[in-house]
Amino acid sequence: MQATLLFAHGSRDPAWRIPMENVARCMVKLDPNALVRCAYLELTEPDLPTAVAELSALGVDNFTVVPMFLGVGKHAREDMPSLIRQLRTDYP
DSSP states (O other): OEEEEEEEOOOSSGGGGHHHHHHHHHHHHHOTTOOEEEEESSSSSSBHHHHHHHHHHTTOOEEEEEEOOSSOSHIIIIIHHHHHHHHHHHOO
16 A cells, blocks of 8 residues: 655644644545555654554555755755655565
């Protein structure tokens, strides 16, 4: 089973996640069979490892992580690749 994770920075402001969730809803609207979740680096739940663990428990064994960062800062260059490496180890 395949899932797409939209991975963004996160914020203390709960309204910040609305655009991310709208993208996920649009993807499902285009493909009702798509399994799409949002995950966040910090300050917003769920984080990427939690989202992967939850989907893995549902039988997902193929993940596509779509970076939703507007800039290519440290999070996109360093933090995200490190998380992806660890998840590849945890979920071969």
